[in-house]
Amino acid sequence: MTAPATQKVTREGGPRSLRSLLLSTEVDTRLLGMIAALAIIWIGFDIMSGGLFLTPRNLWNLSVQSSSIAIMATGMVLIIVSRNIDLSVGSLLGLLGYTMAMVQVMWFPSTPGTWLIALVVGIALGALIGGFQGVIIAYGRVPAFIVTLGGFLVWRGLIFEYAQGQTLGPMDSTFQLIGGGPLGSLGQWPSWAVGAAACVGIVYSLINSRRKRRGYGFPLRPVWAEVTLGVLGCLAVLGAVFVSNSYLWPDSLAHNYAVAHNIVEPAGGLQIPTGIANPVVIMIAVALVITFIATRRRFGRYVFAIGGNPDAAELGGINVRRTIVSTYVVMGVLVAISAAVQTARLNAAVTNLGVQNELDVIAAAVIGGTSFAGGVGTIPGAILGAVVMQSLRSGMVLLKVDSPVQDIVVGCVLVAAVGLDAFLRRRSGS
Template sequence: MTDVSSSSSSSKVKTLRGFKALELDTRLLGMIGAFLVICIAFNVLTDGRFLTPRNIFNLTIQTVSVAIMATGMVFVIVTRHIDLAVGALLATCSAFMAMLQVRYLPDMFGLGLGHPLTPWITIAAGIAVGTAIGAFQGWLVGYLTIPAFIVTLGGLLVWRNVAWYQTSGQTIGPLDPTFMKFGGINGTLGATWSWIFGGLAVLWVVWLLWSARRAKLSHGFPVKPVWAEITMGGIMAAGILGFIATLNAYDIPKGRLRRVFAARGEDLPDGFSAAYGLPISVLLLIAVAVAMTLIATRTRLGRYIFATGGNPDAAELSGINTRLLTVKVFALMGALCAISAVVASARLTNHSNDIGTLDELRVIAAAVIGGTALSGGIGTIYGAILGALIMQSLQSGMAMVGVDAPLQNIVVGTVLVAAVLIDTIYRKRTGGK
């Protein structure tokens, strides 16, 4: 034992060589390739309108609500469950938050639209409601052992109609101005702050790469050659800054600028222009993605989730309370549905009766396309977000081309089945990894 440790400590750290040194995820590369093919194809079919800054901006803010829920769906599917009620739960939380800020808070506490506390009380209460409903569904699944498919199928019907009864089927709006900043176009950072955020994000990526390399060196693990580290850092930095540059290229229309200046009692200066920049909703998605990734990779909860999904019987025998874990996973899913409800209703500037319709299909499809195995135990947060972007790109592109809504749903359903088939074949060829 002593000889082995001494020889390993004195030997040189191995470095990976060739193309393998980049350690690229083939599944991730496949998804990125599919996304690029979709973008290029629709850009050709729309005579260059699909890849304009305006459409990319709209595509980004349309993806956020589904992507946020998809990160939670990863945990649900990893633990070998399913949640068919996410769209209906989003509608219930949206209706509750709309009624809270438009009617309940003004009537009971005198906190009307525009009051500094209104949006934050609304969001906190909405998340609490979503978490409670999710925990209740998790309790039915975990402790009463009712199959998640049945519980959430019933939840789809129940919560969709609870949302209707809260508002009597009416559209509720307008919503609080600060609340609506989470929807996208009504809340952006502007060009300067977007560049600052992009620069900080690049520095954070560089620090992550450096710290990961240092950790591997300290433990004697194989590391990438310096050129591979620089290449990966350069690719990620170019992607971040290119995304920021694209969003900053979308200028606010003159009519909107005139209204903004008119509200201040000023005239729009000649030649003045301003860019939307990075939407606050995208910042929210980034925060959720980072938090969920940390939970998945750095916490006991995350380890328990993946261990339970890999082998539920072994996890229970090792001391994991799988019933309580189920409650936690569904409670987290409910909280994310509430956050998505904030984004969706804020983007629409009101609560509508059909909000979140068919989102359960989109969320499950995003997670599966992103590489989450329906057999449990395998899934990534970044994969689910990329899957949501692919789904939204398909729908947005088909709408721009003029494809009817029924045919759009046919294509989405076909893509979902094809994604599961491809995933099954891939796992068989790679030994289930």
């Protein structure tokens, strides 16, 4: 019963390999691998497109396009971790988007706060439908694949029944802000404020966790590792803010704004930084909440335990079925939020809203390290997975690759990424 004392390697001043350096920072190495892969993808596309990829405009668009998939991917992690699946999210997104459009266009078109009514109705319906599917899975003992495959057909079918192929629009002007665009963004100074708050949060959480570990007398990370993590984290946040602020409002919009506000335009037009887009803000908020739930609350612990060993979870006294239903309720709520983002961005609800989204969402979670065997997955990984997926698509659009070829590439990347991951895991013996 001896244990390898990995934590001592660096402190005894032994040879500092890159591996032991990484170990002492206790950073998730597969997350680092994904960041490296993303960097390669970005730089590769930038070179191939002649410098079109790494521009503020493209990166800003990429962030907006990734958010709606990333929002849902966080919930999909919980579902796949607990050994289930949800194939219905794309169709459900369509149905919820349509419902929210109905609220604004047909049911309460000129009521003040119609955007809020739409959101509340959409989220409530999402939770209800998610919970309904969850109950059939957990209490009815019908496999999740079957139930959500049914949902995939039913919810999409309902849209066509309901909408008769019509496009519904336009959305309420406040509702539109959810979708991003120059108006639906934070603007320069609020973006910096959010960035600064994030930096404070990073530093605080590092200090707080160190203080707690010291209080219990647990082994601590070396100070240089803490400082490196803090500095890199803050630089990444501030860099992202800088890029989003470097994307300026389009000239015509800036001109209209100047005219409307009686601002004298300087030569070359008024330069208004766009800042972080609202969908990205929503995505970050969702990611924080779901990460908190997944790692700091009983519910999250139970989701992972169920994925690791459902029998052990049951014998440990966990209410497995109720936990499963809850994962689907969370998923339904997240689908509703994504539906709001997508309909607001399109400024309309169309019948093919959310088509194929289930595949993108599942792919994002899986590329992000979520295992279909259950019990393994992270929220940041899934978000990175969504960004990787969207980067591939967006990069290929820049390179004018045809849509079918895009699908072929994304499909190959998905299989290759998971295959590589399985290979590396086997080799590291974990």
